[in-house]
Amino acid sequence: MKTKVFRVILFFLVILIIPAFTLFGEKETVSYNENKTLAEFPKLTFDSWKNRSFMNGMADFFSDHFVLRESFIKAKNAIENAIGKNEINGVVEINGYLVQTFRDINYNLTDRNIAALNKLKEKNPDTNFYFMPIATAQEIFRNDIPRYLDVDSEAEYISYCFGKLNNIEAVDVTDKIAENNYAFYRTDHHWTTESAYSAYRALGGILNFIPLEKTEFTSETVTEDFKGTLYSKTLNENIESDSITAYHTNTEFTLTVKDEIYNSLYFDDFLTKKDKYSYFLGGNHGICKIENKSLENGKKMLIIKDSYANCIVPFLAEHYSEITLVDPRYCSHTQIKTVNASEYDDVLVLFNVSGFSSEQNFVLTEFIGGK
Amino acid sequence: MVFSEPVFMFMFLPVSLLIYYAVPFRFKNAVLFLTGLLFYSWGEPIYVLIMILSTLIDYLAGRTMYKFDSNEKARKAALIVSVIMNLSLLGVFKYSGMMIDTFNGVFGTSIINPNLPLPIGISFFTFQSMSYTIDLYRRNISVQKSFVKFAAFVTMFPQIVAGPIVRYDDISKELESRKIDFEAISNGISVFVCGLCKKVLIANSVGELWTNVKAMDYSALPAATAWLGIIAFTLQIYFDFSGYSDMAIGLGKMLGFNFPQNFDYPYNSKTVSEFWRRWHMTLGGWFKSYVYFPLGGSRNGKAKTIRNLLIVWALTGIWHGASWNFAIWGIYYGIILILEKFVFANVIKKPPDFVTRIYTLFMVVIGWVIFEISSPAAELGFVGSMFGSSGMLSDTNTLNILHNYLFTLIIAAVVATGHPLKLWKKISEKIRFSDALCVVGEAAGMAASIAYLVDATYNPFLYFNF
Numbered sequence: 001m002k003t004k005v006f007r008v009i010l011f012f013l014v015i016l017i018i019p020a021f022t023l024f025g026e027k028e029t030v031s032y033n034e035n036k037t038l039a040e041f042p043k044l045t046f047d048s049w050k051n052r053s054f055m056n057g058m059a060d061f062f063s064d065h066f067v068l069r070e071s072f073i074k075a076k077n078a079i080e081n082a083i084g085k086n087e088i089n090g091v092v093e094i095n096g097y098l099v100q101t102f103r104d105i106n107y108n109l110t111d112r113n114i115a116a117l118n119k120l121k122e123k124n125p126d127t128n129f130y131f132m133p134i135a136t137a138q139e140i141f142r143n144d145i146p147r148y149l150d151v152d153s154e155a156e157y158i159s160y161c162f163g164k165l166n167n168i169e170a171v172d173v174t175d176k177i178a179e180n181n182y183a184f185y186r187t188d189h190h191w192t193t194e195s196a197y198s199a200y201r202a203l204g205g206i207l208n209f210i211p212l213e214k215t216e217f218t219s220e221t222v223t224e225d226f227k228g229t230l231y232s233k234t235l236n237e238n239i240e241s242d243s244i245t246a247y248h249t250n251t252e253f254t255l256t257v258k259d260e261i262y263n264s265l266y267f268d269d270f271l272t273k274k275d276k277y278s279y280f281l282g283g284n285h286g287i288c289k290i291e292n293k294s295l296e297n298g299k300k301m302l303i304i305k306d307s308y309a310n311c312i313v314p315f316l317a318e319h320y321s322e323i324t325l326v327d328p329r330y331c332s333h334t335q336i337k338t339v340n341a342s343e344y345d346d347v348l349v350l351f352n353v354s355g356f357s358s359e360q361n362f363v364l365t366e367f368i369g370g371k
Numbered sequence: 372m373v374f375s376e377p378v379f380m381f382m383f384l385p386v387s388l389l390i391y392y393a394v395p396f397r398f399k400n401a402v403l404f405l406t407g408l409l410f411y412s413w414g415e416p417i418y419v420l421i422m423i424l425s426t427l428i429d430y431l432a433g434r435t436m437y438k439f440d441s442n443e444k445a446r447k448a449a450l451i452v453s454v455i456m457n458l459s460l461l462g463v464f465k466y467s468g469m470m471i472d473t474f475n476g477v478f479g480t481s482i483i484n485p486n487l488p489l490p491i492g493i494s495f496f497t498f499q500s501m502s503y504t505i506d507l508y509r510r511n512i513s514v515q516k517s518f519v520k521f522a523a524f525v526t527m528f529p530q531i532v533a534g535p536i537v538r539y540d541d542i543s544k545e546l547e548s549r550k551i552d553f554e555a556i557s558n559g560i561s562v563f564v565c566g567l568c569k570k571v572l573i574a575n576s577v578g579e580l581w582t583n584v585k586a587m588d589y590s591a592l593p594a595a596t597a598w599l600g601i602i603a604f605t606l607q608i609y610f611d612f613s614g615y616s617d618m619a620i621g622l623g624k625m626l627g628f629n630f631p632q633n634f635d636y637p638y639n640s641k642t643v644s645e646f647w648r649r650w651h652m653t654l655g656g657w658f659k660s661y662v663y664f665p666l667g668g669s670r671n672g673k674a675k676t677i678r679n680l681l682i683v684w685a686l687t688g689i690w691h692g693a694s695w696n697f698a699i700w701g702i703y704y705g706i707i708l709i710l711e712k713f714v715f716a717n718v719i720k721k722p723p724d725f726v727t728r729i730y731t732l733f734m735v736v737i738g739w740v741i742f743e744i745s746s747p748a749a750e751l752g753f754v755g756s757m758f759g760s761s762g763m764l765s766d767t768n769t770l771n772i773l774h775n776y777l778f779t780l781i782i783a784a785v786v787a788t789g790h791p792l793k794l795w796k797k798i799s800e801k802i803r804f805s806d807a808l809c810v811v812g813e814a815a816g817m818a819a820s821i822a823y824l825v826d827a828t829y830n831p832f833l834y835f836n837f
Binding site for chain 1: 376382388414554556558561564767773774777806809810814821822826
């Protein structure tokens with residue numbers, strides 16, 4: 001009988017303490033890892049009752065503010081890991097790295113995206129076009145990835161894309177990146193500045209500039225406690241935090257985003273936030289322009305890109321008077337039409353493979369102007 | 372609202388239970404009625420009115436029968452009003468869309484389908500409430516004069532949306548007086564927590580596997596993947612449905628009610644007929660009492676028995692959803708049951724148990740293919756791939772499925788036999804503190820279930836795609 005009384009007390013403690021803390025405990029207003037504003041307590045009105053927004057709001061409020069939410073999720077992930085489901089939100093742990101899996105390629109989308117790029121090249125026959133897809137960490141670790149994960153090959157995907165290009169030079173830097181010890185962040189899906197430097201060196205031969213040696217830069221580790229997107233997806237505490245390195249020279253750059261002009265390509269503010277990768281260029285902008293005042297060669301480059309470009313751009317900017325970055329994910333149709341590719345010497349398309357293969361907005365590229 | 376969502380477990384349940392326990396007995400049924408209304412209207416803020424109307428009409432039908440006790444015509448009229456009203460609700464809200472689409476398809480007409488959303492639990496509460504008027508008409512039970520008590524029977528939250536189909540007769544005594552003590556509450560908690568684990572830890576997990584397989588292209592589906600998929604569904608539907616029934620039964624106990632058992636390890640059955648005596652028992656019982664027996668059951672010769680079985684099974688099928696594949700599924704079982712009864716009655720007793728068990732499971736699994744895949748062509752395609760029509764036994768995706776789900780599938784299959792529980796009962800008689808071990812196990816199960824429920828809403832923001 002004592003056990004029965006104990007069971008009843010325990011059960012009621014659980015179903016009373018959880019709501020008490022959830023409702024009356026201290027609450028965050030934003031979630032760091034989910035990067036969203038957390039739900040507020042819904043207002044009860046006749047309409048919100050009738051159209052169920054009150055009920056849905058309650059469900060959101062309750063799940064967003066659930067007491068010890070992240071601890072429960074970590075517990076669940078630990079259980080899943082123990083029973084064999086070691087892929088969490090598409091991320092697996094390999095050799096101390098969190099690696100995003102690449103599979104279920106949408107070839108129709110890829111074909112559409114490359115066709116859009118080919119059309120842009122057709123409109124601009126005198127401009128040099130370069131297509132540089134960056135394989136992600138999965139490709140670097142391909143030999144350590146268990147067969148049962150049933151992933152697709154990024155190298156094969158890159159070849160598939162290259163096969164579809166018309167008069168556009170294909171650039172594959174996968175092997176160069178792989179030479180680095182620290183090619184990708186352990187907790188984030190981006191490549192490291194080291195990898196970006198390797199790609200930059202490789203581009204030198206192709207784009208006809210002489211890349212600077214590492215010794216010509218002063219390197220600086222700007223943070224050592226970076227926990228990126230892949231950490232957010234898995235909340236895996238066993239993975240060592242990442243450090244972010246930046247390579248500086250004395251060259252003076254300006255970065256123009258809309259009407260704002262900045263005198264640096266680096267944004268220290270982000271180093272104290274979660275989204276530390278935004279240290280480079282302050283994150284992604286629809287269209288922005290980088291000018292190198294100390295160069296007089298007048299060379300201009302257009303980069304159609306995703307966030308992978310943000311850490312290689314400071315290197316490339318050493319060799320171009322002007323670089324315009326277009327991020328189709330943040331551009332409207334009207335905005336992208338204001339860019340004219342024929343004004344540039346080189347057009348570089350730089351996306352990570354996983355992002356490019358699922359990028360719905362890339363087709364906007366077609367609307368970049370030409371002659 | 373469903374039992375396995377945080378708002379139910381951590382808002383509705385504690386508040387309802389505290390009020391329910393705090394008020395004196397004479398108010399408890401009113402609390403059940405009101406909390407039931409809140410529970411139902413949480414999911415159906417408008418349709419709750421339909422439910423109240425249906426409850427009111429059945430209550431008044433009961434009162435009418437009582438008042439005109441000696442007037443058979445009046446009693447019959449009251450019954451007919453109640454039955455027609457309940458069946459019309461089902462007809463309009465559940466089957467009108469399907470009927471209109473079928474009619475349009477057959478006759479080339481273009482009657483507009485109103486596409487009425489289905490009120491949650493309508494198949495359950497109409498059946499429950501009909502059991503009252505029919506039994507009253509048959510004089511098996513006595514009238515319920517109190518509207519609150521009757522309404523508490525129909526609307527009480529444990530059983531309103533997903534069964535078990537509790538008949539008025541099952542709980543009529545408990546509506547008048549019931550014992551609510553630590554013993555009952557404690558037992559209720561055990562049953563509830565077990566049901567929660569079945570639903571959240573097992574059904575949801577293997578269900579994920581079936582969702583993946585179901586979405587694949589059946590013409591290229593390796594045989595092993597097809598089998599894993601449909602076995603996962605076989606386990607999912609059992610754990611989901613019986614888990615939910617357990618939660619209902621457990622909550623009933625916490626409120627002082629003893630609801631009928633709904634599942635009795637159906638996958639252990641040695642014939643398909645036995646399977647249906649152990650699967651969703653309250654539904655089978657309902658159809659037996661209110662359709663099969665009134666039609667004459669098996670008392671009027673072979674031909675009529677076969678007719679009656681086919682009617683009952685077509686209805687059982689269509690009860691599960693307004694789509695023709697459910698009717699096919701029901702008739703599929705009707706035919707198997709007829710064959711078992713009249714053709715193979717002697718044959719089926721001969722082979723050893725494991726053979727008849729495999730036969731039963733096989734029939735049930737094929738049944739789930741019909742149940743889950745709505746188009747007959749796709750059903751054939753799926754069954755084809757189970758037998759290798761794709762020319763592949765397995766691929767790397769099969770490997771992936773095995774790695775991710777094998778453990779859960781094995782645990783689920785073993786638990787579904789009921790042997791672990793039997794074994795535990797034997798052991799627990801011999802060791803001390805077995806009760807305490809149960810509490811520890813339940814606490815762990817509940818903690819894990821909460822973790823899984825919380826994670827279901829975890830949605831990491833992928834700035835990757837922006």
